[in-house]
Amino acid sequence: MKINVMTDILEANDRIAADNADVFNKHRNLVLNLMSSPGAGKTTLLEKTAEALKGKLRLGVITGDIETSRDAERLQKYKLPVVQLTTGSACHLDANMINYALSHIDLKKIDILIIENVGNLVCPAGFKLGEDYKIMMLSVTEGDEKPLKYPQMFRESSLLLINKIDLLKYTNFSLKEAKANVRKVNSKMDIIDISCTTGDGIPDWISWLNQHYQKKFGTKARA
């Protein structure tokens, strides 16, 4: 006997993601899902962002790490609200994990919440978390063909940060080639070249954050 099922496999996840988004909107949080391969520089970016936003917009972080709490420890000195999710063997964060994290972070004290996904260019793309934007980070030591190898991630993200541009001269990475490859899979993606080591491009990233915060909430900061 055949039974007609027609059930979406990720429906449960998408439903929880929508609930998370409601909670974020209620607390006036701009939420970003930051994705990259391991070692691209996500945690260093968070450190630089915390420094640059100090006294302006208030940053909060949910970070996913497979086994350790190293990432959260690095962020402690900035006195940010940080929740560490240890994912065990899971290669991505899902909406349910974020839902759990919400009860461990004071969203009222946050303007911009960055969710640092597990370093992986494949699995995170399929799982919505309740974010406003997906952001990708690609470092120049990884190769300029990455957009073509992992098109789904690039297709779904609104912004690409190309990191470690201070190392360009030591690699065969071509910024022009990388950007042309990005355009093939996602013609609307914003691209910012940065170096978390030298600080190049960080002001452009901060103004992207400001612009998108204002776009969502209208005012520069909450009263």
Added chain:
Amino acid sequence: MAIARNIVNIAVAAAEKEGAKRITKVNVVAGELRGIVPAQLTFYFGLMAENTVASGAYLDLEITSVMGKCKDCGEIFVVKDYCYICPKCQSEDIQILSGTELRVKEIDVE
């Protein structure tokens, strides 16, 4: 793995609702954009199905291609190699019609 687990859960719930004793086949439709690797999903599906009514069931995986529609000229075409450019007018403004679906379509039970 999370996807394999969800497939088993959905199939088992549907079978139990109908009072079926055993699932012999699960038909899943996956859009190409979901990046499903058939051999890998089949392996994890088998693992997750152990000790359930879906144990030993065959996973029938249907991969659907990506269809795009040009927002400028209206051309509908198959997107190959993730190249989102209209073959007729070269526009890059493409709406995706299909290729992101991921669902359990039907199951065979005894």
